[in-house]
Amino acid sequence: MKKLLSIALVMLFVLAGCACAEGFTFKMGIDAEYPPYSYLDDNGEYAGFDVEMCQKVCDILGWNLEIVPINWDTKDIQLDAEEIDCIWSGLTVYANGITEDRFTISTPYSDNSQMILTKKGTGIESFDDLAGKTVGVQMGTSAEAALTGDGEAAALGATFGTLQPYENYNIAFTDLQAGAIDAIAVDAPVANDKINKYGDDYYCLDESFASEKYGICFRKADTELCAQVEGAYMQLVEDGTYLALGEKYELDTSFLVLAAK
Amino acid sequence: MTLTGMILKMSEGLGRTCAIFFLTLLFSLPLGLVVALLRMSKNRVVQAVTKVYISILRGTPLMLQLIAVAYGPFYLFGYTLLVKQKLLAIIIAFALNYAAYFAEIYRGGIESMPVGQYEAAHVLGYSKGQTFMRIILPQVVKRILPSVTNEVITLVKDTSMAFTLAYMEMFSIGKQIANSQSSFMPFVIAGGFYYLMNSVVAFAMSRCEKALGYYR
Known part of the structure; x- marks a missing residue:
């Protein structure tokens, strides 16, 4: 019995344990059932406009990216509990409880x-x-x-x-x-x-x-994190990655509001 | 995504599905016995508390219990471990839930034993503990096996509830593929996986029943 118990506990920790890499790991919370922004592609990898933009943002900032699929109904709790660092997945901001008095919200990157x-x-x-x-x-x-x-x-x-x-x-x-x-x-x-x-x-x-409007939602206290992501995002807008990815994922590019500025 | 691709991707979650299944059984079977004994306690208070436990755990959906276990401690005390360690939250919720069902099955089995057996054991000089462990329990196990099999089969299918906490077991991955690829095929595949697992469970349990059928 004791042996069984210890095996069970080891299994628990191994399965539940996080893969801790060096450096800052940015945990991106996505709805993995929301193409073309975030979804499982034909190879069984997470893909989509938001996923790829986030990967590029992390590349610029030298962060590791961890993609965490979340339950959309409990997304705010998962953000509060630090399971994820942001909700970034075709998220409608300034509505449905995603408001500035409760969260830090990035400059909207798309109309919808x-x-x-x-x-x-x-x-x-x-x-x-x-x-x-x-x-x-x-x-x-x-x-x-x-x-x-x-x-x-x-x-x-x-x-x-x-x-x-x-x-x-x-x-x-x-x-x-x-x-x-x-x-x-x-x-x-x-x-x-x-x-x-x-x-x-x-x-x-x-x-x-x-x-x-679609935007990225952070915890209220994470204004610094939001500013860093916004900075890297704007670099991607300027070098054309933003529009190119929009076309790759067949978005209506007239919605990509940042490109017009 | 090809059919094989879907099957392969979904089978990546099978380890997690099995982890939920085996760990739940490991913890809920003994816990159920403890709950059953408390439920039959002569102490009125203990009995009443256990009754409330069973009625709540059986009377509310497992989905709500999962959310309560994972996020309740966070909202009440700011305790984040169960949010970050999803499997731990899932096993706690499943074990508590299944223990309530198993407790009632154990109780049914224990109470079905004729009083004469206790009297005979007493006459033969068995202590209360010895009577229970050596005479009553082995017979109870035999009697309740079919009902336990029912619960175990339900448990295989209930593992899909883990999607509530976005724990990427087989069914959650299937749901993602379904909505990403606009296809219902992943649900057919999931059905196949569950049927296969339950065939194994049914086979194993029927072997157990046979092994225990030593008086026939």
């Missing part, structure tokens, strides 16, 4: 629009056509917050027949394919990603119902 994704045959051409329809949305996203909150988009949300919440967009999209719902309310990059994969039967309405 909330779009309506639908498919041919539904006859949906404008917001007016959505009246009485069933629209899917991922729980906890800013699209859901906008449609159910008290801003302008809430008026649009009120015209829907049903706003159907989903655990993730993968399932919502399958329901759209199968005709169980008429449209999906979703971030523009995610919608574009689906259209790229599934082709011309799917399209977005021209108008967006809300817009938001």
